[in-house]
Amino acid sequence: MSSLRVYIASRLLTAIPMVLILLTVVFVVLRILPGDPVVAIVGGHAPPEVIETLRRRLGLDKPLHLQYLDYLWKLMRGDLGKSLIWGQRPVIDELMERFPATLELSIFSFIIAVLIGIFTGVKSARNFGKPIDHAIRVYGIVTYALFIPWFGMMLQFIFGVYLRWLPISGRADPFMEPERITGLYVLDSILTLDFPALISALRHLVLPSITLGIYISGIFTRIVRSHMIEVLRMDYIRAARARGIPEGRVVYRHALKNAFVPLLTMMGLQFALLLAGAVLTETTFSWPGMGTYLLERILYRDFPAVQGAIVFIAIIIILINLLVDITYAYLDPRIRLR
Amino acid sequence: MSPSPVKKAYIAIAIAILVIAVIGGYYAYIATRPKYREMLVIGTTDRITTLDPAKAYDFYTWEVFQNIGEGLLKYEPGTLKIVPGLAERYEVSEDGKVYTFYLRKGLKFTDGTPFNATVVKWSIDRQFHLRGDPSWLVTEFVDHVEVVDEYTVKFYLRKPVSYFPALVATVPYFPISPKAWPWDEFKDATVGIGPYKIIRWERDVELRLEANPDYYGPKPKTKYIVVRFYKDAPALRLALETGEIDIAWRTLMPTDYVDFKKMSEKYTVVEAPGPYIRYLVLRCNQPPFNDVRLRRAIAAAVDRWRICSDVFLNTTEPLYSMIPKGMWSHKDVFLDKYGEHNITLARKLLTEAGYSETNKLKIELWYTPAHYGPTEADVAALIKDALEETGMIEVTLRSAEWSTYVDYITKGVMPIFLLGWYPDYVDPDDYTTPFLHSKYCWALGVFYNNSRMDSLLEQAMVAPTTEKRAALYEEVQELMADEAPVIPLFQGRLIVVAKKGVEGIVLDATMIFRYYLLYAVA
Numbered sequence: 108m109s110s111l112r113v114y115i116a117s118r119l120l121t122a123i124p125m126v127l128i129l130l131t132v133v134f135v136v137l138r139i140l141p142g143d144p145v146v147a148i149v150g151g152h153a154p155p156e157v158i159e160t161l162r163r164r165l166g167l168d169k170p171l172h173l174q175y176l177d178y179l180w181k182l183m184r185g186d187l188g189k190s191l192i193w194g195q196r197p198v199i200d201e202l203m204e205r206f207p208a209t210l211e212l213s214i215f216s217f218i219i220a221v222l223i224g225i226f227t228g229v230k231s232a233r234n235f236g237k238p239i240d241h242a243i244r245v246y247g248i249v250t251y252a253l254f255i256p257w258f259g260m261m262l263q264f265i266f267g268v269y270l271r272w273l274p275i276s277g278r279a280d281p282f283m284e285p286e287r288i289t290g291l292y293v294l295d296s297i298l299t300l301d302f303p304a305l306i307s308a309l310r311h312l313v314l315p316s317i318t319l320g321i322y323i324s325g326i327f328t329r330i331v332r333s334h335m336i337e338v339l340r341m342d343y344i345r346a347a348r349a350r351g352i353p354e355g356r357v358v359y360r361h362a363l364k365n366a367f368v369p370l371l372t373m374m375g376l377q378f379a380l381l382l383a384g385a386v387l388t389e390t391t392f393s394w395p396g397m398g399t400y401l402l403e404r405i406l407y408r409d410f411p412a413v414q415g416a417i418v419f420i421a422i423i424i425i426l427i428n429l430l431v432d433i434t435y436a437y438l439d440p441r442i443r444l445r
Numbered sequence: 446m447s448p449s450p451v452k453k454a455y456i457a458i459a460i461a462i463l464v465i466a467v468i469g470g471y472y473a474y475i476a477t478r479p480k481y482r483e484m485l486v487i488g489t490t491d492r493i494t495t496l497d498p499a500k501a502y503d504f505y506t507w508e509v510f511q512n513i514g515e516g517l518l519k520y521e522p523g524t525l526k527i528v529p530g531l532a533e534r535y536e537v538s539e540d541g542k543v544y545t546f547y548l549r550k551g552l553k554f555t556d557g558t559p560f561n562a563t564v565v566k567w568s569i570d571r572q573f574h575l576r577g578d579p580s581w582l583v584t585e586f587v588d589h590v591e592v593v594d595e596y597t598v599k600f601y602l603r604k605p606v607s608y609f610p611a612l613v614a615t616v617p618y619f620p621i622s623p624k625a626w627p628w629d630e631f632k633d634a635t636v637g638i639g640p641y642k643i644i645r646w647e648r649d650v651e652l653r654l655e656a657n658p659d660y661y662g663p664k665p666k667t668k669y670i671v672v673r674f675y676k677d678a679p680a681l682r683l684a685l686e687t688g689e690i691d692i693a694w695r696t697l698m699p700t701d702y703v704d705f706k707k708m709s710e711k712y713t714v715v716e717a718p719g720p721y722i723r724y725l726v727l728r729c730n731q732p733p734f735n736d737v738r739l740r741r742a743i744a745a746a747v748d749r750w751r752i753c754s755d756v757f758l759n760t761t762e763p764l765y766s767m768i769p770k771g772m773w774s775h776k777d778v779f780l781d782k783y784g785e786h787n788i789t790l791a792r793k794l795l796t797e798a799g800y801s802e803t804n805k806l807k808i809e810l811w812y813t814p815a816h817y818g819p820t821e822a823d824v825a826a827l828i829k830d831a832l833e834e835t836g837m838i839e840v841t842l843r844s845a846e847w848s849t850y851v852d853y854i855t856k857g858v859m860p861i862f863l864l865g866w867y868p869d870y871v872d873p874d875d876y877t878t879p880f881l882h883s884k885y886c887w888a889l890g891v892f893y894n895n896s897r898m899d900s901l902l903e904q905a906m907v908a909p910t911t912e913k914r915a916a917l918y919e920e921v922q923e924l925m926a927d928e929a930p931v932i933p934l935f936q937g938r939l940i941v942v943a944k945k946g947v948e949g950i951v952l953d954a955t956m957i958f959r960y961y962l963l964y965a966v967a
Contacts, residue, residue: 140849192494192495195631204647260679260683263683263687264683267683267686267687267689268683268686268687271687271688274687274689275683275684275687275689276673276675276680276683276684276689277650277651277673277689281484281486281651281653281669281671282484282653282669390676390677390680391676391680393650393673393674393675393676393680395647395649395650399649399676403649406815406846406847406848407848408848
């Protein structure tokens with residue numbers, strides 16, 4: 108296993124410069140964009156001396172390179188800075204308020220996407236060339252081309268407005284939030300045995316999870332399909348069938364396992380992207396997650412919040428990709444020995 | 446064998462007791478069940494910026510403060526009449542420069558801090574100390590505050606402005622708890638003294654209010670008010686249609702209002718003339734609009750009716766003065782002077798200024814795409830059409846998102862741009878001085894300097910009677926139309942859409958949506 112440890116260590120080391128480069132690019136771009144964040148905070152009525160006092164207080168009067176070094180130093184101590192606007196709260200506090208909402212939506216969307224992707228991909232591969240295969244291929248293309256706000260709104264119209272079956276926005280009904288332990292409403296409801304809160308949280312998750320899940324499932328469908336077609340043609344599959352092993356076991360136990368490895372990479376990437384905050388879905392469903400947070404703070408030129416959010420997201424994506432690679436290397440020793 | 450008469454009697458009595466118990470129980474239930482629904486949900490696309498009266502300077506956050514707090518004076522709902530609030534009464538000195546307020550006794554904030562004259566002084570002094578965005582409403586008018594005794598406080602003014610009571614009713618003058626807000630920095634806090642108290646606030650997601658049991662005035666009929674924040678008008682509309690919210694307030698699309706009016710069996714649409722205005726600003730200290738003829742040409746060419754009908758489906762109305770219709774002293778000065786969409790006059794003025802069809806006036810018209818709603822690009826496009834109809838103007842549309850736009854305003858980057866105005870206080874002064882007085886108009890990108898205008902505005906501020914002030918504001922409006930540093934375009938209407946059965950919706954020129962009047966029968 109020492110080769111695995113070396114592999115992990117080397118991947119972690121390469122992650123550090125990646126984050127630094129990303130941070131530097133974001134730092135520079137935010138500051139060269141037009142728009143003074145101090146004026147955005149205090150508004151146009153404030154006298155010049157008030158503007159200058161705030162600029163000094165926020166450190167925005169220092170030369171750029173000093174602001175950069177100051178920021179890096181704080182980052183090394185785990186301090187993502189304070190938001191420039193509205194109460195100047197620590198960015199990390201604001202992110203931790205929003206992240207559970209995104210995490211919860213990501214988990215449920217991901218589960219839906221994987222289940223649909225695997226089922227349709229396998230179905231398509233097993234019926235290669237037949238009408239069902241063509242239909243599923245079209246599904247894969249159409250879902251990926253969907254415009255999420257439109258799709259989300261259609262679901263809202265059907266299930267919210269016409270059928271009145273499901274809520275269309277937010278995470279729970281008023282006064283139905285569970286006691287906060289993790290910030291994941293479903294988990295917190297279970298932990299506190301608050302079943303009305305659980306029902307409310309699940310009902311609110313349905314539409315946004317389906318919207319995002321279906322959108323992503325198309326990618327999984329195509330990957331599973333193409334790899335399954337390849338694997339189902341292999342000799343050992345033919346041999347398994349010849350030995351009389353039931354088709355279901357042949358497909359799901361033998362073939363899918365081998366087709367799963369390349370799917371894993373894509374799953375990791377997609378999950379990481381979900382955690383970055385699906386802005387369109389969150390906006391459509393008024394879901395208070397990372398995506399809407401980042402969008403709002405960009406519009407307000409809230410440098411520390413934007414930088415902090417991007418660093419946070421970058422670290423998540425890097426960790427998840429690392430996890431995927433480690434899993435990949437664990438499953439296939441040939442990878443770590445390269 | 447049939448029961449004996451005695452047994453029959455017992456059975457009859459038992460049945461009678463049972464019937465009485467059931468009927469009595471039913472009436473007891475009717476009597477004790479809530480008469481009104483316990484909770485109403487309001488949806489809005491607005492946002493709370495900061496829960497600090499020393500920093501908040503936006504319409505919606507002030508609305509929240511008006512429901513969780515109160516001033517020494519306040520407006521009577523549905524009117525512009527100023528009535529006692531946290532002060533039982535007040536007196537004005539003969540020279541109009543000293544206001545003595547006699548405070549209500551025995552009140553406390555929701556964190557238990559007693560309300561008294563010391564707290565009032567502290568709150569005003571904090572405005573001076575922190576110099577936040579809205580502080581000018583205090584610092585421009587008040588010289589200092591003196592505590593006379595525990596429940597008496599004196600405000601000494603810099604000048605005897607007649608509309609000082611209107612200022613006192615604004616949020617920067619609200620007394621706040623010194624325990625909740627720090628002296629030397631801005632902070633969000635949820636403590637108040639008004640009809641409601643905040644029990645939960647998740648920024649940009651939800652605000653939850655509960656009736657304040659310690660409020661001195663009439664108790665709200667609805668125990669809980671929940672405000673849900675939505676990203677945009679489509680989301681807000683859907684929320685109302687699915688029943689997730691009971692009331693949609695600021696802002697649906699014009700087409701939504703038209704649709705909801707057609708669904709009158711399910712929804713109530715309440716409208717009132719609004720005090721918010723939209724206008725064009727022309728940068729007066731640089732070419733091309735340092736030339737008054739060009740400003741007049743723009744004023745003549747704009748087509749307000751087309752904007753109101755095509756973009757807003759007549760949910761707004763044309764405006765011909767910066768002082769809105771319905772406010773005393775309003776005059777349709779721009780209509781009187783230029784007419785409406787007067788291309789002939791515009792061409793004449795442009796020709797006088799040296800422009801022609803072969804030598805066109807080239808200008809950049811700026812707008813901000815999201816801050817005033819998604820209709821802004823259409824408004825800008827129609828203004829462009831109207832100006833280009835002269836054949837002597839070429840308009841390039843430019844846009845900038847709000848933070849950048851605000852920056853550009855004060856730096857004088859934009860030669861002509863669209864802007865909006867919600868009143869700080871409901872008085873003609875607030876619709877004139879900020880745009881026309883040379884000391885202040887730079888903050889709105891106008892850069893206009895006319896000593897006669899300054900003098901008229903200063904006189905109107907301190908004139909002792911409404912009649913004298915009205916006469917002065919009429920002169921101000923005449924001069925404004927002649928010089929056209931700003932060009933009014935249209936005036937908004939306040940519109941609330943609610944589910945049938947929701948009552949107590951009172952809209953007036955203060956634009957304060959009073960949640961504490963809302964109710965729905967259970």
